[in-house]
Amino acid sequence: MKTFLACLIVAGIGATIAYNINESNYGRYEPHFGPIDFEGETTASNAMAALKKEWSEDIPKVELPDGNEHDFGIMQPEEEGEHVFAVKNVGDAPLTLKIGASTCKCTVGTLENESLAPGEETEVKMTWTVKTNDSTFGQSAELRTNDPTQVAIRFEITGKVVRQVQLVPETLTFKEVASGEPIELELKVYSYMGDEIELGQPKFTSDEMNELAEFEVTPMEIEEEDTEHAEATQAFVVKATVAPGLEQGPVSQNLVMPFSKVGEETVDASADSNPDEEGEGGKTIV
Known part of the structure; x- marks a missing residue:
């Protein structure tokens, strides 16, 4: 009986000590989102008002008057472009800005x-x-900011890449052709230049094929349904017919297409012409 009473006394003392330690460490702990009074002064209905007393409403806020995306339209390979975006601070505190990473070293x-x-x-x-x-x-x-609602903004530029003069298709292919049959090829040439151009006499890079080939170059209207080439200023149809006489086996040749501005002399589409090379009277493309 005495042992049982002693255990009860020890347990009571231990519980009292534990309670005092817990009350001292955690009983009056102030939460991260503000004070909570356990007697009922802070409730769900007035919690936000209590938080506003602790937090400042003066924060910066980013606004992009023209948005963060821009379609630049048509550009040529290796061409440089430039666009300006607007950034405004519509908040109540200073806004700090810093340029961050880009998708390419060619973008600054x-x-x-x-x-x-x-x-x-x-x-x-x-x-x-x-x-x-x-x-x-x-x-x-x-773009990095100190706006807590937009810490990072990505500005995006998009567009279409075309050469000054574009061939469609870029690669002409034909299946097996009997040695006694002619080869007929057709392609379209689209010009995106501001100046009016004219095409010269096309040639293959093979003298053998040139001796057998005949070309027909005809201007064409760009159809309204052709949205892919809607920005082109001119278009041509080039038809090539290669008469029978080629040696048997695979055929792989380049087609050299000379062009120049109207009024200038067209370059000679010789077999050693280089693609997109400037000449005295114009350019050639392969």
């Missing part, structure tokens, strides 16, 4: 002003070089 972003007072606006200039062989291009750069 520059800031006119790295700190904006409330109501102030600045420009972010993006410059880039088209470094792709695809028919479309896309570049982007990141």
Whole structure:
């Protein structure tokens, strides 16, 4: 009986000590989102009002008057482009800006002003070089801010890549042809130049094929349904007929297409012409 009473006394003392330690360490702990009074002064209905007393409403806020995307339209390979985006601070505190990473070393972003007072606006200039062989291009750069709702903004540039003069299709193919049958080929030439051009006499890079080939170059209207080439200023149809007489076996040749501005002398599409090479009277493409 005495042992049982002793155990009860020890247990009571231990519980009292544990309670005092817990109350001392955690009983009056203030949560991260503000004070909570266990007597009922802070409730679900007035919790936000209590938080507003602790937090400042003066924060910066980013606004992009013209958005963060821009379609630049048509560009040529290796051509340089430039576009300016607008950034405005519509908040109540200073806005800080910093240019972050870009998708390519050929894309550079520059800031006119790295700190904006409330109501102030600045420009972010993006410059880039088209470094792709695809028919479309896309570049982007990141802008970092101290706006808690938009800590990173990505500006994006998109467009279409075309040469000054484009061949469609770029590769002419034909299946097996009997040695006694002619070969007929057709392609379209689209010009995206501001100046009117004219095509010269096309030639293959093979003297043997040139002796057997006949070409017909005809201007054509760009159809409204042809949205892919809607920006082209001129178009031509080039038809080639190669008479029978080629040696048996695989055939792989380049077609050299000379062109020049109207009024200038057209270059000679000789077998040693280089693609897109400037000549005294124009250019050639292969």
